[in-house]
Each structure stands twice: as structure tokens, then as C-alpha cells.
Amino acid sequence: MNRRFSYFGKKLFQYTLVLFVAISINFGLPRLAPGDPLLYFFDESTIKELTGAQKQEVLDSVGLGGTLWEQYIQYLKGIFTWDFGTSIKYAQPVTEVIADKLLWTVTLILPALLLSAVIGVIIGAYSAWNRGRKRDIGFLTMMLTFQAVPGFWIGMLFIAIFAVQLGWFPTYGAVSIVQDGTTWGFIKDVAWHLVLPIATLSIATVGSNYLLTRSSMLESLGQDYMTMAEAKGVTKKTLIFNHGLRNALLPIYTQFTMSLGTLIGGSVVVETVFSYPGIGRLLYESVVARDFPMMQGVFLMITFGVIAANIFADLTYPLIDPRAKSSAVHKGGQ
Structure with a gap:
């Protein structure tokens, strides 16, 4: 019985580690992709006319505001509360x-x-x-x-x-x-x-x-x-x-x-x-x-x-x- 618990305990640790690495990669990959999410809301000429505060407000509304570390912490919180943010395209959760x-x-x-x-x-x-x-x-x-x-x-x-x-x-x-x-x-x-x-x-x-x-x-x-x-x-x-x-x-x-x-x-x-x-x-x-x-x-x-x-x-x-x-x-x- 102890052997079985030991085996499945190791498996559980492995899966937990894999899950943590996977969700971290999942956070980083989209942000490494080229392109500005603001381009989906506005054209380039409009983006140039926006102030820094206005751009920040738009990004905050979809969970992309703040530093990467702040976004990552918010991202982890969202996983535990089953809240992945608001879609940029659909404007829905x-x-x-x-x-x-x-x-x-x-x-x-x-x-x-x-x-x-x-x-x-x-x-x-x-x-x-x-x-x-x-x-x-x-x-x-x-x-x-x-x-x-x-x-x-x-x-x-x-x-x-x-x-x-x-x-x-x-x-x-x-x-x-x-x-x-x-x-x-x-x-x-x-x-x-x-x-x-x-x-x-x-x-x-x-x-x-x-x-x-x-x-x-x-x-x-x-x-x-x-x-x-x-x-x-x-x-x-x-x-x-x-x-x-x-x-x-x-x-x-x-x-x-x-x-x-x-x-x-x-x-x-x-x-x-x-x-x-x-x-x-x-x-x-x-x-x-x-x-x-x-x-x-x-x-x-x-x-x-x-x-x-x-x-x-x-x-x-x-x-x-x-x-x-x-x-x-x-x-x-x-």
C-alpha cells in the first residue's frame, strides 16, 4: 500500500510541476508574438492620437495593463478563480x-x-x-x-x-x-x-x-x-x-x-x-x-x-x- 501511495505521490508531483511550467509558458508565448492588441480596437493612425493614459485604460480593461510581473500574478489569480479575463474580440468573459x-x-x-x-x-x-x-x-x-x-x-x-x-x-x-x-x-x-x-x-x-x-x-x-x-x-x-x-x-x-x-x-x-x-x-x-x-x-x-x-x-x-x-x-x- 505504501509503495502505491509513493508511486502516485511522485506522479502527482510530476503533474503539478508540468502544470506550473505549462501555465507559465502559456502566459509568455502570446506576449512574444508580434503585433499590438490595440490594433484590433483601432487603426494605426488612431493609436498614434491616443494618450498613454487612454492606451493603458484599454489594456487594463482586457487584463494587459501593468508590468509583466503584475499581469502574471493576475493571470495566476484568474486560474484559481476560473476567471481568464475578457476577450478582446468578443468583448465577453x-x-x-x-x-x-x-x-x-x-x-x-x-x-x-x-x-x-x-x-x-x-x-x-x-x-x-x-x-x-x-x-x-x-x-x-x-x-x-x-x-x-x-x-x-x-x-x-x-x-x-x-x-x-x-x-x-x-x-x-x-x-x-x-x-x-x-x-x-x-x-x-x-x-x-x-x-x-x-x-x-x-x-x-x-x-x-x-x-x-x-x-x-x-x-x-x-x-x-x-x-x-x-x-x-x-x-x-x-x-x-x-x-x-x-x-x-x-x-x-x-x-x-x-x-x-x-x-x-x-x-x-x-x-x-x-x-x-x-x-x-x-x-x-x-x-x-x-x-x-x-x-x-x-x-x-x-x-x-x-x-x-x-x-x-x-x-x-x-x-x-x-x-x-x-x-x-x-x-x-x-
Whole structure:
């Protein structure tokens, strides 16, 4: 028991240290970027006419007034009170804007990640079992192609073919301007707008899931217990999924949980291509507008998401592979 507490105590200290470093970097990076946030409020000629007091008043209103040290202290206080300041672009509290966009991002990213993981794992396991054969080479070539093609190019291709040429799906946005006013009609409209973005994200990320699964499965298939199971006449399906994939699942699970950690950041490229009102597009617009409070808020949410995903993975590893539990106890006693 003491070993386990020692292990998780070290982990907690590591995560706390990482969080402190991350939030400090998060504070500094936007301020190192070129550009003056006053340019979003005024043009250059107007800025030249403003007095120093007037400029300071505008900067104070969005949390950018005072020295860097004063801003940093205010920034840390805001984290503990969940107050990230006021957005320069939206003139609203950062937390309110993020909360408004977050549901759209979760609605887009979560199905895409699940779909990509399921397809990548199934095809990767099947390809590994048929290693060296034509079907394996065919799947490997296809997935490497998906991995190499930029996500924005896939999205633009889908828009050109399925939205513009065929007219099957909307070209942009999350909902139509005109709706029938019913709940079911709203749900169908949202789902129809999600088809192309989800397909784009799934294709753009399925390659990495496939390659990791195939690599892990190839290592697992070479173990003695697989040879013994095959010699006993175990069926092909049982060999692949109950013996091989189960023992190769840990790195696959790690990648999936890390993907969940970045979920809150959305997909900047895909959301921008499809003009989707999520966190990714919000981050892009904030960078363009030099909206420091909003950039800090979004980056901080991404940081929290990644650390939470790491903690979740550490806690749930023993459910995937009992060997992880004994390894954690052993490390805690060192």
C-alpha cells in the first residue's frame, strides 16, 4: 500500500510541476508574438492620437495593463478563480465564449476519434495477421497515403465533390440558417453538417491508429503464447482479438487517451476549412486578432485536458493490462 501511495505521490508531483511550467509558458508565448492588441480596437493612425493614459485604460480593461510581473500574478489569480479575463474580440468573459464553443467541438471531435480508433485498430490487427500478403501491403499503402495527405486538403476535396458538385452536404457551419423549428429537425440538421468534418478528421487520423496497431500486433504475434495458442487449434478470430490484440492494446490505449486530452482544443484546420464554430476555429481567430486573454484561456484548457488524460490513463491502465498495476507498485517501492 505504501509503495502505491509513493508511486502516485511522485506522479502527482510530476503533474503539478508540468502544470506550473505549462501555465507559465502559456502566459509568455502570446506576449512574444508580434503585433499590438490595440490594433484590433483601432487603426494605426488612431493609436498614434491616443494618450498613454487612454492606451493603458484599454489594456487594463482586457487584463494587459501593468508590468509583466503584475499581469502574471493576475493571470495566476484568474486560474484559481476560473476567471481568464475578457476577450478582446468578443468583448465577453473568456470562460463564457469557450463554454459556448466547447459543446460544438466535443460533438465533432469525439465521434471522429472513436471512428478513427475503431477502424484503425480493426484494420491494423487484420493487416498484422496477414503480414507480407497483398491485402497487408494494400492496407499499408492506403493508410500511409492517408497519413501523408494534409487534413485541410481532404476537407477541401470533400467540399468540392460532395458539397459543391453533388450538393449532398452543406459547405460550412454547424447549423442551417433556416430550420423547421422542431427538435428532431435541429438534430438532423446538425448531424448533416457533421458528416464531412467527421469524415475528414477520421481519414486524417486513422493512419496513425492503424500503424500503431499493426506494429504492436506484429510484436505480439511473435510471442510464444501466440504460437502455443495457434498450435492448440484456437480460431483465427480468437487469436487476433482475444490473444494478440488484447496484449498489444496498451500503446493503442495510450494514444487514444492522449487524443482525448487534445480534444478540447478541437481541430484548428478542419474547423477553419468548414467554418465550424468550435474551439479550434476560436483559437485560430484569437491568434489572428492577437486576443491574448482568449489564447491563454484556450491553451490553458488544452493543457488541463492533456494532463487530465494522462492521469486518467495512469488510473485505468490496470483495467487494460494487469501487468501495469504490478509495475506501478514495483516502481513505487524503488
